[in-house]
Amino acid sequence: MDEGRPLFIQIAEMVENSIIDGGLAEESQVPSTNELAAFHRINPATAGKGLAKLVADGILYKKRGIGMFVTTGARDALRFRRRDDFADQFIRPLVTEARKLGVTVDELKSMLDNWEEAP
Amino acid sequence: MNARHDLTVVDDTPVIASVRNLTKTYGDFTAVDGVDFDLHADKIYGLLGRNGAGKTTVMQLLTAQNRQSAGTVEVFGMPPFENGAVSADVCFVKESQKYPDDFKVRHVLTCAARLLPHWDQAFADDLVRDFDLPPSRKVKKLSRGMTSALGIVIGLASRAPLTFFDEPYLGLDAVARHMFYDRLLADYAENPRTIVLSTHLIDEVSDLIEHVLLIDKGRIVIDADADDLRHSAFVISGAADAVEKFVAGHTVLHRESLGSMARVSIDAALTDAQRAHASSLGLAAEPLSLQQLVIRNTTAYGRGASLTSDHATKESVS
Numbered sequence: 001m002d003e004g005r006p007l008f009i010q011i012a013e014m015v016e017n018s019i020i021d022g023g024l025a026e027e028s029q030v031p032s033t034n035e036l037a038a039f040h041r042i043n044p045a046t047a048g049k050g051l052a053k054l055v056a057d058g059i060l061y062k063k064r065g066i067g068m069f070v071t072t073g074a075r076d077a078l079r080f081r082r083r084d085d086f087a088d089q090f091i092r093p094l095v096t097e098a099r100k101l102g103v104t105v106d107e108l109k110s111m112l113d114n115w116e117e118a119p
Numbered sequence: 120m121n122a123r124h125d126l127t128v129v130d131d132t133p134v135i136a137s138v139r140n141l142t143k144t145y146g147d148f149t150a151v152d153g154v155d156f157d158l159h160a161d162k163i164y165g166l167l168g169r170n171g172a173g174k175t176t177v178m179q180l181l182t183a184q185n186r187q188s189a190g191t192v193e194v195f196g197m198p199p200f201e202n203g204a205v206s207a208d209v210c211f212v213k214e215s216q217k218y219p220d221d222f223k224v225r226h227v228l229t230c231a232a233r234l235l236p237h238w239d240q241a242f243a244d245d246l247v248r249d250f251d252l253p254p255s256r257k258v259k260k261l262s263r264g265m266t267s268a269l270g271i272v273i274g275l276a277s278r279a280p281l282t283f284f285d286e287p288y289l290g291l292d293a294v295a296r297h298m299f300y301d302r303l304l305a306d307y308a309e310n311p312r313t314i315v316l317s318t319h320l321i322d323e324v325s326d327l328i329e330h331v332l333l334i335d336k337g338r339i340v341i342d343a344d345a346d347d348l349r350h351s352a353f354v355i356s357g358a359a360d361a362v363e364k365f366v367a368g369h370t371v372l373h374r375e376s377l378g379s380m381a382r383v384s385i386d387a388a389l390t391d392a393q394r395a396h397a398s399s400l401g402l403a404a405e406p407l408s409l410q411q412l413v414i415r416n417t418t419a420y421g422r423g424a425s426l427t428s429d430h431a432t433k434e435s436v437s
Binding site: 042096100 | 395
């Protein structure tokens, strides 16, 4: 686990990642609090807090006595939200490092234009 | 990225033990110095602190192994001292527990089964196999690690509503320690109860514990949710003048410098925007791990009280 950020947020993000990449389909059941706790070797209360956050955000919903399920539409909602964060998480460090090396924004743009993903 | 850290949960679980102004003196040495805290039902606590900080004494007072010099102790609503109703629900696994000389492993387990009303024999049998304990060997012939494993088996299988583990793994290797953590978590999930883990191996247990009690020189210096502590202090490093500008106005826990570089620990939860600001200034802003936080909040050798948190020691920079 990444030190520093609250563990329950990291747990919530891991579940979100599985929803975004399709590992957890909409309307499928997500792992229980105890399963998450045992797998990640963390306190069950922390895992439960992570799931509770996703319920509060509308990403998961509870079926009483059965467990938690992925809400229909959760995948698009998460992608949309992650795009908002994209600039902060990725563009900002990119521009900071570029500036440090004396790379201008125009040069960065042309690097991106000519960027081909490795096969 | 915003407003993510405000999921503060009000602690509404019942208090099962509490101490107020708890004090224990031995002659002119004060081992525990006016301590107040509560233990709640069904939580895993980390009781942390240096050797001699008073951890074991606090546990002895809570488990009626010792009597306080002043203050009050209540466990399940009653004073624990010579109180059979309380001790039936409490299990204390001591560091280097001694057993009668000619006891074999199975004798110890039979005694535990008789004395501990919540004992689960099937679970104990599983654990004995997991830790490879030889039931017919005399306890005094066990290796140090095996003696520790025996204590762990008793502590877990006791299923006591209040279980203390005092440095339970002297001599246990990493594999056996992780088996302990795994079995503890799995059994706690099925059978929630209050567990107090006193340990030096803070990095290993930091994800297991829900609440931290840090004791230094007989006093509680941190009593907080473990997840809240995880982002409560940061280390800022980079060019000294930029670092100093950034930390201005924050409480400084620690400061180091090398030439034109500086590394300063501040007692502040940085927002994502503040972290982004630090990185745009070319500074690294890393959160303090629980282990580092404990080091910064306890008294170090030769530095006097300059790093404790409760005096005028958190120098304020402005």
